[in-house]
Amino acid sequence: MNDRFKFLAGLAELFEARFMRPLWQRYPACDSDSFDALALFLDGYVLYRMLKVLDDLRYAKALLDEHIEAVHQEVSVWEQKQEL
Numbered sequence: 001m002n003d004r005f006k007f008l009a010g011l012a013e014l015f016e017a018r019f020m021r022p023l024w025q026r027y028p029a030c031d032s033d034s035f036d037a038l039a040l041f042l043d044g045y046v047l048y049r050m051l052k053v054l055d056d057l058r059y060a061k062a063l064l065d066e067h068i069e070a071v072h073q074e075v076s077v078w079e080q081k082q083e084l
Contacts, residue, residue, distance in 0.1 A: 023040065023043060023044045024040070026039075026040075026043070027039050027043070
């Protein structure tokens with residue numbers, strides 16, 4: 001169990017170094033400057049969430065396109081059977 005915690009702690013350090021530290025370094029006055037604090041929030045949270053929503057929309061569109069293509073194929077097969 002102890003090895004698992006060490007592994008997760010290592011992942012947390014990697015995440016902090018890769019994502020959090022650069023974000024906080026871009027807005028060093030976020031503790032005292034409202035504009036930096038807002039920019040930090042928008043950059044680190046809101047924009048990330050918006051990109052996730054866009055990814056979800058792309059995925060939903062891809063599923064819908066696949067479904068539409070399958071329906072068109074079924075209609076085409078049905079029409080071919082009707083001609084026989």
